[in-house]
Amino acid sequence: MNIAFEKQTGLDAHQEDRARAVRDELRDAIVDRRLAPGTKLSEAEVGTLFDVSRTVVRGALQMLAFEGLIHSERNKGAFVANPSPEEARQIFDSRRLIERGVIAAAAERMTADDFASLRQHLKEEERLRNDRGTRARREEIKASGDFHLMLADMAGNAILRKFMNELIARSSLVIALYGRTGISSCGRDEHADIINALEARDVEKANALMMHHIAHIEADLDLRSAETLSLREALQL
Amino acid sequence: MNIAFEKQTGLDAHQEDRARAVRDELRDAIVDRRLAPGTKLSEAEVGTLFDVSRTVVRGALQMLAFEGLIHSERNKGAFVANPSPEEARQIFDSRRLIERGVIAAAAERMTADDFASLRQHLKEEERLRNDRGTRARREEIKASGDFHLMLADMAGNAILRKFMNELIARSSLVIALYGRTGISSCGRDEHADIINALEARDVEKANALMMHHIAHIEADLDLRSAETLSLREALQL
DNA sequence: CGTTTCAATATTGTACGCAATCTAGCCACT
DNA sequence: AGTGGCTAGATTGCGTACAATATTGAAACG
Structure with a gap:
């Protein structure tokens, strides 16, 4: 340690x-x-x-x-924690469900200030994406999660916010464990697209984009390594 | 105490x-x-x-x-905890969201045994509903919550199950605080209707019934007493 | 008589020590 | 040499003592 x-x-x-x-x-x-x-x-x-x-x-x-x-x-x-592929799936399934609710609630409540701070955050994500080094990678992962947490804040539901907090943390762990490319999947401007759809108050589109976004993150995972991990678990846990 | x-x-x-x-x-x-x-x-x-x-x-x-x-x-x-009306709303909003996911997942996984144990549980609820006394009332509240937790179990997602556990507990607290009639709203065979829809693999209908069910529970609450409670909070907290 | 200060009391926060349990390494035995 | 048990060390579970903080009540002052 x-x-x-x-x-x-x-x-x-x-x-x-x-x-x-x-x-x-x-x-x-x-x-x-x-x-x-x-x-x-x-x-x-x-x-x-x-x-x-x-x-x-x-x-x-x-x-x-x-x-x-x-x-x-x-x-x-x-x-x-050493989440199994099955746990990983459950985490993302839960995210799909809850982020849907977050989008719906946020769409009705977001103010101009909210959009401004989200866009500010996007710039920060962009900056980190262009930086090199493991430190930047770590901060990029965190920033990417923070985007989702900011949305959850704007949804105005403390309980959903708490759930999201847990899910984002566990997602990061899963990505660290099973991620292939790190987080490049989160890379392209999917976050920006979601913001745009929200600003247009197009909940349907924002939802679709969010689901695609989560699907992209999940697609970057290599969950096949089930046996390897069960073994590791069996050995060191 | x-x-x-x-x-x-x-x-x-x-x-x-x-x-x-x-x-x-x-x-x-x-x-x-x-x-x-x-x-x-x-x-x-x-x-x-x-x-x-x-x-x-x-x-x-x-x-x-x-x-x-x-x-x-x-x-x-x-x-x-002394949940405010706003917290109460958030709790039920969260439940609507999560139980929707539970229904969807459970509908695809439930076995004959699952339906059997749910129906067994219904009988128990029925029995308690006909009993008198505060003890029966308490057990009725708990049994009513257990129904939702059983469904969450059958959804096969440990995370959603954990979220539901928290939400059900907090719901009980809210009902105890703001409930008008106790739990009679939960009374009519709404649980049974949901089971039937699930057994018919009619997810849409099961969902609609569940949303109605939650709406009924919420409708039995008297959330107007906002000021009263803020006062209570201010005084004894 | 109301208000403010302060001291006494009660309650929580934290460190530490002992008991219970687990782990690892060694020795005996087959 | 391999296996099994056993002992010594390490680690967690928990109780308790002390320190830090809040609360209460009374006394003193305006």
Whole structure:
């Protein structure tokens, strides 16, 4: 476990809820794959790295377990989730369902400001796409997910927003695991097209575009490696 | 807090994961309103009642907070959730969305056994509906929710199932808070109609029936009392 | 008499220690 | 040499003590 942040980030910024801070750091590390699936997250080790007690670490791990990002077994410990192809399918099926609802709700509520901030975000995505290096790739994955989360925000339903948060995080993990080209599939201006359709208040079209978008992401996955993964799971989990 | 179960139930059955056992007891108590919304759940008090340490209680409370059944504030404590009318709307909007997906997935996977166990469950609901007393009412609410959870099981998507679990629990809370007649709306054989449509593999009809069903439940609520509740919230929260 | 301050009390947040459980490595035995 | 069991080490589960924060009540002041 070669995490190199210690307490550089806002971990000790406000001394509020350190468990949440640790969770956020771990989640980022998992989502952009600095922590490989299957990695054991030892309470003592994590605690040492973040300079907090095991009590705090346990809180953070419990939260991550709820989000499905780690998998913890009693008396065994917590491990970074290693989603099976079947789980991957379920995640994307769920996304199709929920993003449909997000589009429908957002279409009725979005303001000019919303479109402006989405377009601002698009520029950022574009910039990252042209950058090179693994760091840019990681940020690109995160930015791509953030687009969907911004839409969920604009839908104005806190529950759907929470569900999306979980689904996006787990999607990133799946893409990291099974992605062929990384995220180039997310590449072309599909996000922009969705925004345009929404601005035209064409819900049908926005929906169709979103479904295509998700289908593209899923098509970039190589879910055949089922056996390989079951094996890995059997061996190290 | 007049909970009267102590350790009568399967709490100490297996000595595994007592936090989960406490969570389940508390969830039941919240969902069928033995614990009123807004009630403070003191760690020490809960611990004494269940004869476990605060550590275990904290674990249980954290889980309930994730499910949206309690609301905990730092250095203040945990309180049984007191959903606002707006939250109630969001919960039912989310249910409409997700149950649509459940119906679609279940329709393609359900077996004869599934229909049999659903019909078995219907009989149980029917029996409870004819019983009198608050205990029967509570069990009726739970059974009514279980119907939806059984369908979610049959959809074969663990993620949707988890979402439904949360939504059903929160719905029960909302119904308890805002329900006019209790659950008579859920009464007529709407569940049975849905099963019949599913068995005929008529997804469209099943969906329409489910949407009507949810609309009926929602129509039985009195969400006007917005001010009253904000006040209550302001006073006791 | 109302308001404000402050101290006493209660409650939550966190660290730590011990017990229970799992893991790994070694030795004996076939 | 391979297999099985056993012991030593490591890790998690949980209780408890102490620190940090909020709440309550009374007393002092305007």
